Amino acid sequence: MGVPRWTEWLRARDPGLTAVRRSARVTVAACAGFYAARYGLGDRTVAIYALFGAVAAGGLSSVPGTPRQRATTLLAALPLAAGLVTLGTWLAVHGWAAALGMLAVGFLVTYSGVGGPKLVGLANGLQLFYILPCFPPYAPSTLGLRLSGLVAGVVLMAAAELWLWPAVCPGRYEDRLARAARVAADALYGLAAEPTRRSDPASLLEMSQALRMSQVPADERPASASARDQALSEGAGHMRHLLAQTRQLVESLREDKGAAGVEPAAKELLSASAVACEDVERALAGKAPPPTLSSCGAAVRAFESHRVRPHRAGADSATVVRNGAIALDITHTADLVVMAVRIVLGAPVPAGTASPEVRGAFWYANRSTAELYYRRVLAHLTPRSVCFQNAVRTAVALAAARLVVGQLGLSHGFWALLTTLTVMRTSAADTRTALRPALRGTLAGAVVAALILHFAVDAPAVYAVLLPPCMLLAFASGSVLGPGWGQAFFTLTVAAAFSQVVRSGPELAAARVLDVLAGALIGAFVGLLAWPHGGTGELRRACARVLDQGTRAVTEVTDTITGGGRATDALPRVRLAQRIAEASYAQYATERQTPRRATAGAETDFQVIMLVGNRVITMGQVLLDNCPPGALSAWPRSAAHLRDAAHRLRLGSLPFSHGLRSGQDQPAPVGGHADEAPADTTVIHDVCVASAGREPDPLLYYAVDAAIWMASLQRAIGAARTPPTVSRTKTSPWH
Template identity: 45%
Template sequence: MTSPGAWLRRHDPGLVAVRRAARVTVVACLGFSVCRYVLGEPDMAAYALFGAVALGALSQIPGPPPRRARTLLAMLPVGAVLITLGTLLSFDLVAATAGMFVLGFAVSYVGVGGPRLVGLAAGTQLLYILPCFPPFDPGSLGWRIAGFALAVVLLTAAELVLWPDRSPPPYTDRLAAAVGGLAGCLDAVADAWAGRGRARLEALLPEVVDAAEALRPSQLPPGQAPASASRRDHALATAAGTARLLLGRTADLALADDRDAPDLPAAAALLRVVSGCAAAAAAWLRGEGELPDTDRIAAALREFRAARAAVPPDGIPPKRLRLGSMALQLGEWTKTLVTALRVAGGAPIPPDRTPPSARPGVFWFAREPEWALLWHRLREHLTPRSVYFQGALRLAVALAVARLLAGLFDLSHGFWVLLTILTVLRTTAAETRALLRPALIGTTIGALIAAGLLVLGVPPTTYAILLPFVMLVGFAAGPLLGPGWAQALFTLVISLVFAQVSPADWHLAEARLLDVAVGAAIGVVIGLIAWPRGGSGELHRAAAEFLADAAGVVRETVRVVAEGARPADALPRARRTGRLAEASFALYQSERHPRPGVVDWQATLVAGHHAVRGAEALVRECPTGRLLTCVGPLDLAAADVAARFEHVALGLARRDRTALTAPTLPPPDLDWPTDLGVDLYHLADLRVWLDGLRDDLSRVLAARSGAPEPAVDVRVRLAGIADGAPG
C-alpha cells in the first residue's frame, strides 16, 4: 500500500503545490488575524486575506523566488489603483458593470506582454471585483489599500524565506544543450564527408533531437519559455527557432551523401566554421565563454562564395550542386543564430542589410526600446483574429454580465459569482462544461459542511482555529485532487472567513451555492457563444493565413532573385501572420485534446517559417536579375510550391480533411540550364530552398502508425520540433 508521503511526492514532485499552499495560508491567516483581532478593522482584514489569495493562489507568477518577489512588489500600485476604482464605481450598478468590462478586458489583454502578465491576470481581476460591490463606502478605501499592501509585503517576504521554491534551470541551459549538440552534428557531417565514418553522426542525431524537443514550450515549466515582449525574449525565441531549422537542415545533409559535389571541400570548410560558431554560442549560453561575434561566420560565408565562384559549374548536373547550397543555408542561419544571441546579450550587431522595401527584417526588435516593443505587441494583437484579444473579450463580457445580474437580482455576496467565472471559464466550451459538474458538486458539499458548522453556532475562535488547516488543504487540493475538491474546501474557507467578519448563519452557505451556480451558468453560456473552439478554431484560420502568405513569399522571392523585381510586402506580412499563428498554437497546446488530429501543427508552422527564413537570406545575399534565362522553369517551380502551400491553407481554412489527405501531383519535370557559369550556384540555392519547402509540406499530416527507418525517423522527429519557432 502506498504511503501518503510517497503518494504526495509522486503527484507533487518537489512539494511545489504544498509549499505554495503553505505560504499563502500563513500570509493570509496572519494578515487576517492581525487586522481583525489586533487592529479591529474588518475591512482591512478582508483585503489582507483576499489580497493574499489573489496574488498567491489565483496568480501563477513564473521564475525564481527573487523575481517573483519583485513582481509582487510591482503589483502594489496596480492593486491600489484597481481597489480605488472598484470602491469609487460601486455607487452605481451601470458604472460598476462598465468598469468591470473595461478593466476585465484590459487586465486580461495585457497578458499578451508575456508569461508574468498572463499569470497575474486572474488574481488581478479579483482586486477590482472585491470592492466594486456595495456598500459604497469611500471612507474605507484607506483600510482596504492598507490590507492589500500588508498582504503584498507578507507574500514578498514569504517567497524569499518561507519554504522558497527551487529556481528552475534557466532556459539558456536547454538552448545551450541544443546548440552544442548541433555543433557536434555539424562537425560529424564534415567528418563523414572526409570519409571518417558516419557512426558518430548517427549516434549524435537522436541525442540532439531530444535536446531540441526539450525546447518546446509544451516541455517547459510554466512561464519559462521566452514569450514576453522584451528584446531579450525576442532574441532567445529567434535563436531557438533558428536552432531548430538548423537541425532540420543538418539532418538533410546527413542523408545527402554526395561526395562528388564540385564544392565539397569549400562546403566542408564552411561546416567546420559553422560548427565552431555554434560551439562558441553554446559555451556562452552556459556561461563558459565570450559572446561570439558574427565576423567569423561572415568571413567564412564570403570565402565559401568566393571558392564556389572560382570553380565554374558549367555542364555539372544540377543535383550535384545541392550540397553546397544546403551548406550555405546552414551558414546563413548560423549567422542569424549568433546575431540573435548578441541581441540577447546586449551586444552590438551588424547593420540590417534587408532591402528597405522588405523591412522590417528578422531583427526589427534589436534597436527598439522596451516600451516600444510592448506597445508593438499590444497593437499587433488588437484584432479579433488574435487569441489574446478573443480570450480577453470573452472574459470581460462574462464578468460584466455577471456583475450586472448580481446587481439586478441583489445577490448576497455577489462577488462570488465573478470569482466562479475566473475559476471555471476556459478557452474552449468543452473544457468549461467539463469543469461545471465538479465545481457544482464540490460547492454543494462544501456548502453543506459550512451550513452544519453555522447551524451548530460554534464560537468564533473555533472558526479562527479551523481556518488555517482548511485553507492549507484547500489550496493544495486543486492541483493534487482536482477542481471539485478545491471548490468544496474553498467554499468552506470563505464561510469560515465571513463568519469571523460579521454575524452569519446557514444562509451564508446557501448564498455561496447559488452564486457559484449562477457564475458557472454564465461561464458556460459565454463559452458557447464566444469562440467556443478556443485555440483549435483560431489555429486553423491563423495557420491557413500564414501558409497562404508563405505562398506569396515563394512567388515574390523567385521574382526578386531571378528577375530583379523590387520586393513588396510579402515577407513583413508573413512574419506578422506567423506570429499570430504561433500565439494560436501556444493556446492550442495549453488545451486538452483527447483525440489526435489529422494535422501535425508543428510541421505545418515550420514549413511557413522555413519559407520566411530562406527567403530572407536569398533576398539579402543573392545577386538579383541574373537568372533571366531560366525564369520560365523557375516560375513553374515556384508556382508548384506556392500552389501546394495554398492547397494546404485552403484545406485548413475549410477544415477539409479530404483535401488535406488527397495525394498531390508529383513536382513538374523541368529542363534546367547547365551553362550559366557561377549563376548556376544561385540557381541551385533557389532550387534547394524550393525543394525543401515541398518536402516540409509533405509532413503536414500527422504521422500514421508504422515504424519508419531510423534515419527517416530522426528526420521526421526533427521536422516536428519547431513548435514555437519565432517570427
C-alpha cells in the same frame, strides 16, 4: 497507508511538492495578515483585504520565474492593484457604473497578457482586486483601510515567495538552446572531418524536439514581448532548422556512402558553423563572451568565391553542389543563431560584421521593451486574435455577472464573479469541463459549511482554527485531487473567514451556493455564445493564413529574382500572420484535448507550419537582399524551373489551407508523393551546365539556394499534413 507510502503517493501526484509548497506560502501569508488585523488591530476591513490580497497575489496569480523575480513582480504590481481597489470602491455605489467598470477592467487586464507570461499570470489576481470592493458594504470612507490591508497582504505574499519554502527555480530556456548548440557543433565537426562515421541523426532529432515549446514547462517559455525573449524564441527556431539541415546532410552522405562527399570549401563552412555553435554554447553557459559573426562571414565569402568556378556536368557534380548549398544554408542559419544569442545576452548588433539579412531578421534589436509591447498590442487588436477574443469573453462575462448580481441583490456577490472568472475557458467545451467540478465541489463544501455554521454559530475560535487547514487544502487539493476538491475546501475557507468577521449562520453556505451557481451559469452562457470553439478554430485559420501568405511570398520572391515580377509587402504579411499563429498555438496548448480534437489534430503538425512561416521570412529576405530584381533572368531554364517550383508549391498547398479553414484535414502529402518535391537536383544540374565555359557569376548560384529553400518547404508542408507516425521518417528533416 504508512507515511513513506503516503509521501510517495503525494509526490507522484505533485512532483517536487510544488502545489503543496505554494499553498503553504499562501496560507501563511494570508492568515498572518488576517489574524494580525482581526485580533491584533481589531479591524475587520483590514483583515479581509489582507486575506484576499495574499490570496489574489499568491493563490489566483501564477507568476513565472525565480522566487526573487516573482516577489519583484508582485511588488511592482502593487500600485496597479491599489488603483483597481480604488476604482472598484468608487464605482461600486452605482450598479451600472460598476458593471461598465468591470467591462473595461476585465478587457484591459486580460488583454494585457499579450505582453508575456508574467502579465498572464497576474491577470486573475488583478481582476479580484477590482471585484472585491465592487460589492457591499459600499463604504468609500474605508478606502484607506482597504488599501492598508491590500498592501499588507501583497507584501506578506512577496516575502513568503522569497523566504518561506521558496519554489525550485525553473530551468532556463537558454540552457536548452546551449545543449542543442553543443549537439549541433559535434555533428558539424563530425561532418567536416569524417562525414560517414561521426554524426548521429537521432541526437539531432532529439535536440530539435527538446526546443519545441510544447516540450518546455510554462515557466521556461520565452513568450514576452521583450527583445530578449523574442530573440530566444527566434534563435530556437533557427537552431531547429540548423539541426534539420545538418541531419539531412548526414543522411544524404550516408545514403551515398560518401561517394561524392563534401568539398573542402564546404567543409570549411561546416567547421565555421561548428565553431559558431560552440561559441553559442559557451556564451549561453556563461563561460565566454557573446559570440561574433566573423568566422562564419569569412567562410561564406571563401565558399561563394569558390563555388562559381566551372563544374563538370554529371551526377557527382550536382551532388557536390547540392551538399555545398546545404552547408551554406547551415552557415547562414548559424549566423542567425549567433545574432539571436547576442541579443539575448544584451550585446549590441554589430552593424559592420552582420549581413543585411541578419540585421533585418532581428528588427526588434535595440528597441525598447515599451515599444515592442506597444507593437504587440496593436498586432493582436483584431477579432481573429485569440488574446483579443479571450479578453472580450472574460470582460463580457464578468460585466454581465456584476449586473445580474446587482439587480438580484445577491449577498456576497463577489463570489459569483470569482466563480465566473474561475470557470471561464477559451472554449465552450473546456468551460463545461470546469463547470461540473466547480458546482459539485461547491455544493459538497456548502453542505459541510452549513453543518459547521449551524453547530458553531457563536464560536469564532472554531473558525479561527479551521481557516488555515481549509485554505491549505483549498489551494493544494486542486492540483493533487482535482478541481472539485479545491472548490469544496475553498467554500469552507470563505465560510471560516467571513464567520470571524460577522456573525454567520447556515444561510452563508446557501448564499455561497446561489452565487456560485449564478456565476457559473453566466460564464457558461457567455462561453457558449462568444467564440465557443476557443483556440482550435483560430489556430487552424491562423496556420492557413501562414501557409497562404507564405506560399504567396515564395512566389513573389521567386518572380522578383527571376524577372517575372516585383516584390511588394508579402514578407511583412507573413510576419504578421506568423505572430498571430504563435499566439493561437500557445492558447491551444493550454486547452483540454477532446477525443475529437486529438483524432483530428493528429493529422496536422501546427508547429511545423509555423516553422515554415519562419523559414519563408528568413530565406526570402536573404534572396531579396542579395539578388537584384531580374538577377536570374539571364539563365532562362533555371529561372523557369524555379518559377514552376514556386507555383507548384503554392497550388499544392491550397487544398491544405482550405482543409485547415474548414476543419476537414486532408492527410495526403502536398503535391503527391515525396519524389514529386521541387526538383532541386534539376536546377542544380542546369546551373552546372550553364556555368561551364562562362565567366564566374555568383548570382547564378542563388538559384541553387532558392531551389534548396523550396524543396525544404515542400517537404515540411507535406510532413505537416501527414500523421506523425508517417512523417517522422528520414524523408522529412523537419521533425
